[in-house]
Amino acid sequence: MTQTTYENTDKIRAGLKKRYARERRFRFYGLMAIAISFLFLLVLLVNIISTGYPAFQQSYVKLDVKIDPAVLGVSKDATRDELFKANYARLIKKTLNDMFPGVKGRKQKRALKQLVSKSAAYELRDKVVENPSLIGTTQSFWFLAKDDVDVFMKGKIDRSLPESDRRIKDYQLKWIDKLMAEGRLEKRFNTTFFTAGDSREPEQAGIKGALVGSFLTMLVTMSLSFPIGVLAAVYLEEFAPQNNRWVDIIEININNLAAVPSIVFGLLGLAVFIAFFGVPRSSPLIGGLVLTLMTLPTIIIASRAAIKSVPPSIREAALGLGASKVQTTFGHVVPLAMPGILTGTIIGMAQALGETAPLLMIGMVAFVADIPHSILDPSTVMPVQIYLWSDSPERAFTERTSAAIMVLLAFLVVMNFMAVLLRKKFERKW
Amino acid sequence: MTNLPDTKLPDTQLSDSVVANANEPRGMDDVHKNEEFDVEINGTLGKPFVDNAKMSSRKCDVFYGDKQAIFDVNIDIAQNEILAMIGPSGCGKSTYLRVLNRMNDTIPICRVTGEHKLDGEDIYAKEMDPVLLRARVGMVFQKPNPFPKSIYDNVAYGAKLHGLTNNRSELDDLVEKSLTRAGLWKEVKDDLQKPGTGLSGGQQQRLCIARTIAVDPEVILMDEPTSALDPIATALIEELMTELSAKYTIAIVTHSMQQAARVSNRTAYFHLGKLVEVNDTDKIFTTPEHQLTENYITGRFG
Ligand SMILES: Nc1ncnc2c1ncn2[C@@H]1O[C@H](COP(=O)(O)OP(=O)(O)OP(=O)(O)O)[C@@H](O)[C@H]1O
Ligand SMILES: [Mg+2]
Numbered sequence: 001m002t003q004t005t006y007e008n009t010d011k012i013r014a015g016l017k018k019r020y021a022r023e024r025r026f027r028f029y030g031l032m033a034i035a036i037s038f039l040f041l042l043v044l045l046v047n048i049i050s051t052g053y054p055a056f057q058q059s060y061v062k063l064d065v066k067i068d069p070a071v072l073g074v075s076k077d078a079t080r081d082e083l084f085k086a087n088y089a090r091l092i093k094k095t096l097n098d099m100f101p102g103v104k105g106r107k108q109k110r111a112l113k114q115l116v117s118k119s120a121a122y123e124l125r126d127k128v129v130e131n132p133s134l135i136g137t138t139q140s141f142w143f144l145a146k147d148d149v150d151v152f153m154k155g156k157i158d159r160s161l162p163e164s165d166r167r168i169k170d171y172q173l174k175w176i177d178k179l180m181a182e183g184r185l186e187k188r189f190n191t192t193f194f195t196a197g198d199s200r201e202p203e204q205a206g207i208k209g210a211l212v213g214s215f216l217t218m219l220v221t222m223s224l225s226f227p228i229g230v231l232a233a234v235y236l237e238e239f240a241p242q243n244n245r246w247v248d249i250i251e252i253n254i255n256n257l258a259a260v261p262s263i264v265f266g267l268l269g270l271a272v273f274i275a276f277f278g279v280p281r282s283s284p285l286i287g288g289l290v291l292t293l294m295t296l297p298t299i300i301i302a303s304r305a306a307i308k309s310v311p312p313s314i315r316e317a318a319l320g321l322g323a324s325k326v327q328t329t330f331g332h333v334v335p336l337a338m339p340g341i342l343t344g345t346i347i348g349m350a351q352a353l354g355e356t357a358p359l360l361m362i363g364m365v366a367f368v369a370d371i372p373h374s375i376l377d378p379s380t381v382m383p384v385q386i387y388l389w390s391d392s393p394e395r396a397f398t399e400r401t402s403a404a405i406m407v408l409l410a411f412l413v414v415m416n417f418m419a420v421l422l423r424k425k426f427e428r429k430w
Numbered sequence: 431m432t433n434l435p436d437t438k439l440p441d442t443q444l445s446d447s448v449v450a451n452a453n454e455p456r457g458m459d460d461v462h463k464n465e466e467f468d469v470e471i472n473g474t475l476g477k478p479f480v481d482n483a484k485m486s487s488r489k490c491d492v493f494y495g496d497k498q499a500i501f502d503v504n505i506d507i508a509q510n511e512i513l514a515m516i517g518p519s520g521c522g523k524s525t526y527l528r529v530l531n532r533m534n535d536t537i538p539i540c541r542v543t544g545e546h547k548l549d550g551e552d553i554y555a556k557e558m559d560p561v562l563l564r565a566r567v568g569m570v571f572q573k574p575n576p577f578p579k580s581i582y583d584n585v586a587y588g589a590k591l592h593g594l595t596n597n598r599s600e601l602d603d604l605v606e607k608s609l610t611r612a613g614l615w616k617e618v619k620d621d622l623q624k625p626g627t628g629l630s631g632g633q634q635q636r637l638c639i640a641r642t643i644a645v646d647p648e649v650i651l652m653d654e655p656t657s658a659l660d661p662i663a664t665a666l667i668e669e670l671m672t673e674l675s676a677k678y679t680i681a682i683v684t685h686s687m688q689q690a691a692r693v694s695n696r697t698a699y700f701h702l703g704k705l706v707e708v709n710d711t712d713k714i715f716t717t718p719e720h721q722l723t724e725n726y727i728t729g730r731f732g
């Protein structure tokens with residue numbers, strides 16, 4: 001008897017070294033795996049941030065505008081309506097011409113006009129309409145610089161290249177140099193990027209429309225998929241008859257739905273919600289509905305797993321005290337499953353937030369310059385906006401694409417952070 | 431629930447095979463090993479029925495899927511008595527106890543047949559509300575299962591659920607009274623807001639007892655309520671049971687013969703899903719009628 005025991009001890013001791021070696025090896029593999037994934041993440045982030053961060057700055061040009069009613073084509077006591085319709089573009093053009101006299105040729109004249117963004121005229125209009133007493137005076141305004149000027153200011157155009165290879169020609173360089181020398185050209189924080197909707201002109205384009213669109217779409221998705229998903233999971237886990245063929249079929253179908261390519265949900269949304277129910281296309285409502293279809297299986301599967309992991313003894317404890325099935329479920333089981341349910345929901349929502357394909361099917365890919373005000377307004381969403389911009393040839397859109405990706409990532413980080421907070425709040429010790 | 435007509439009766443099968451086995455010639459060694467199977471279980475010996483039954487079961491069979499766990503149990507539990515259930519591990523004591531408050535309903539594969547009554551009412555009838563039944567027939571489970579809530583909320587849960595108290599101070603009193611009776615008050619009175627799951631195993635067991643008696647059930651089913659308790663706490667719970675039996679009816683499962691002898695009026699001996707013998711506790715422990723009962727209480731197996 002004792003002999004055997006000693007033998008075993010020796011055996012165990014002999015094997016220990018091997019076991020520890022295996023453990024060390026495994027730990028090394030684990031570290032490698034983490035290092036590799038971190039590396040990829042780092043490369044991705046560095047790439048996006050380095051391309052995107054210049055978009056948070058924008059060049060502005062200061063012009064001293066003499067608001068001459070003659071140039072505007074209005075009388076001194078024009079009505080508000082007349083002021084609104086006056087020709088401000090001409091005034092901007094004249095101001096620039098006065099600043100840089102002696103510009104010859106159509107090409108150069110057009111280039112001169114394009115030192116500042118087209119939005120300068122609208123800005124000027126808004127200022128004058130708001131305050132007609134400005135008419136006749138000379139005022140200094142900072143206007144958005146045109147995207148080419150902006151790109152040059154950010155050092156993306158090499159002036160040592162031969163002129164024919166540059167988007168900014170020598171005469172333009174002269175103007176820019178002069179503006180800089182006079183302190184009339186500078187880079188500032190790009191508020192337009194956060195306050196404007198999409199635009200054909202890169203310097204006027206912003207993500208607010210897409211952000212609001214994403215927010216409204218997520219709101220619709222969340223308020224539909226969370227309650228429906230959780231209730232479906234609760235029903236399937238707690239109330240549905242066990243070993244019932246119909247329940248099995250439903251279960252299999254839910255699992256299958258989770259694997260359906262997301263673009264199919266877009267087609268479904270097009271056929272059912274838009275064609276049949278007449279939900280306005282391009283709206284956050286239809287986007288939310290389609291993304292709900294896509295998110296539901298994720299939430300249901302995660303919630304069921306969370307509910308299943310609640311120990312049955314808790315149900316027995318509540319039932320044994322005379323709690324009804326519903327009281328037991330919603331008083332004990334669901335709260336205890338909440339951390340898991342929330343994790344699943346956030347994962348589903350994060351997926352939905354980054355989804356593009358199904359939204360292309362339901363018209364959310366349209367160019368929408370206005371910022372949506374309700375879930376019925378036409379709108380776009382962040383990933384689609386990114387897709388649209390990445391498709392644009394202008395240099396300035398490239399950096400805006402990356403900047404929009406950064407904002408989207410920030411959005412996701414905030415969502416995940418909220419998930420962690422919520423989980424902490426609901427977490428209970430066993 | 432009614433007996434399904436197409437159900438086989440493994441009861442008779444088993445007795446048949448036992449008899450057949452007994453008649454088969456075999457070696458000395460075999461006989462020694464299978465000693466417990468040599469005795470036939472044919473109905474219940476002793477005094478299973480009483481005049482003033484609070485609860486009663488007739489022809490009780492319980493199945494887990496295809497496997498039968500309880501075979502034809504017939505027994506009454508008298509008003510105000512303490513009935514002890516003893517028997518080797520896995521013989522179906524917990525299963526039978528859970529029949530009495532329909533706790534087995536929560537196990538999908540579990541099927542209960544036979545006739546079960548509380549105060550003459552069929553507890554498996556359609557009209558019987560399991561919620562009300564479980565409020566009237568409380569249960570302390572074999573494994574302590576406090577809610578992951580505060581100690582206070584654990585005890586107050588049932589009372590809140592059924593609206594038993596009118597205001598906060600009444601509830602406070604009820605919580606204190608219940609914890610005191612379960613012998614836990616002194617230890618936790620300053621930590622009422624701490625989680626019940628943070629208590630030790632024995633403390634959790636007493637918390638679950640406090641939680642059950644706080645609802646004031648008419649019948650209390652206790653499944654090894656003192657298995658994790660020290661002798662002092664055990665004595666306290668036994669005292670509590672004796673005190674409670676003045677008003678309530680108690681069925682207790684225990685592995686301690688001494689405990690059964692100390693607290694119970696009658697004792698039921700279960701063996702392999704069958705009720706072998708029920709009798710007044712002193713009779714069971716002094717003059718058991720059945721060979722199996724005697725083997726068990728004298729410590730020959732189990
Ligand atoms: N949920 C279940 N599913 C399937 N079989 C079960 C289940 N619960 C109990 N059983 C079976 O029923 C039989 C009786 O179990 P039970 O828990 O009633 O025994 P017990 O007498 O309480 O034992 P112990 O003294 O160990 O608690 C056992 O054979 C067990 O395997
Ligand atoms: Mg048991």
